[in-house]
Amino acid sequence: MVKVSDSLVANTKVYLEIVKQLREMISADNLKSGDKIPSERELSERLNVGRSSVREALRALELLGLIETRRGEGTFIRDFQGNQLVQLLGTFILQDEKAKHDVIETMYLIEMDCLRLVLNRADEKQLLKVKSLVEQNQLNDDEFFYQLIKLADNFLFSRIWLILKDYYNSVQPKNVVYNRNIILQLIEALIVKDEKWTFSIYRQLRNLSILSDKY
């Protein structure tokens, strides 16, 4: 009988090895969001490990938001959502002020990077689409920005931004402002590809006017 743990020098815990195996399994079978993964009992049997070890791995991935389990049905790949995770991390690590500052600064800079990308990349059509959504009041501030970030067409930035946004909102209560006029101006500036105007409006939106020369 060959156990997963035997394949290593045993300095790796079984549940970590299972996480690894799951990763490879997902990648090999090209499983996507919503797909089902084998049951706990089947995994336990296939990997020659105890079911409790399988559960430790699955629970950890669940807390991370990477999978979702439904009693009586099974375990499914999930579209990664950082919120829950971020909330947890936040209460654990975001105590010191410097960390909060870093989060906010990083988010602003990444947002501006995305604006640059949009300026160079997005076509007018897409921007007009966002504009119409805003005009119909279908987007709040966060949703609007997410649309912009997506237009930057960089998946990594989208992911990072989503996480940072959650941190940001948990640190910075607030912002029900939603000034539609400013947002519309920002879109306009992007459409005409006026970089200076774009960033001027952005700083206004984020209340960075005072710090305008800092970034």
Place this chain on the structure above:
Amino acid sequence: MVKVSDSLVANTKVYLEIVKQLREMISADNLKSGDKIPSERELSERLNVGRSSVREALRALELLGLIETRRGEGTFIRDFQGNQLVQLLGTFILQDEKAKHDVIETMYLIEMDCLRLVLNRADEKQLLKVKSLVEQNQLNDDEFFYQLIKLADNFLFSRIWLILKDYYNSVQPKNVVYNRNIILQLIEALIVKDEKWTFSIYRQLRNLSILSDKY
């Protein structure tokens, strides 16, 4: 007998409740990095839950990097380090084709963000220190950039950059170029706080000359 699970409408899983309890416990007792938390068996008894449930909670927190367990000793609060976590998330998230391009683009943009931060933040003294290290040939390209990133004084950026750099090096065969002259020019540009010059040199360093107007 009152179980943790009974105190709720039971729509919350026990291990999540334990995570919550642990959080409160840590906060109440003001436990800090390095401190020990109760043993699995004690927690199991105190919270009236099975040890396996306690373990599910602890393993999840461990994968998150929030605690550390040492066999034979116990479980300890840990100084949070995101790298392992981000690495894990990365392998789960970065599977698509476009990912490589996104990684490179993201790294470049973050490096430029850091340059901006350094321009506004770093004092000459620190820069001269880096300069002397370069002159003594004590830094390779990556190490040099890491010094710069650190001068930007944003912990989050440092973390993200380190991860991206690993991906970058595995994607981009590689650049043993190490042109000391260009690096020294970059430092000089930063010292005199000449933004245009700085970015011009940077693009040269990263061979972005062709794309210069894209970013």
Place this chain on the structure above:
DNA sequence: GAGATAGGTGTGGTCTGACCACTAAAAAAC
């Protein structure tokens, strides 16, 4: 035949008890 009902099966959720491997501190031997 259509619909409602009752089982059966598979799944996650949880607990218990049993080992093992390892560490550190106490006890014993010198």
Place this chain on the structure above:
DNA sequence: GTTTTTTAGTGGTCAGACCACACCTATCTC
């Protein structure tokens, strides 16, 4: 006093037992 041995405590893992729930299917009722 120093070394060795024992012992108690801790995490690591497994196996088996229930439970609650979702889904399917065969059966019953009309």
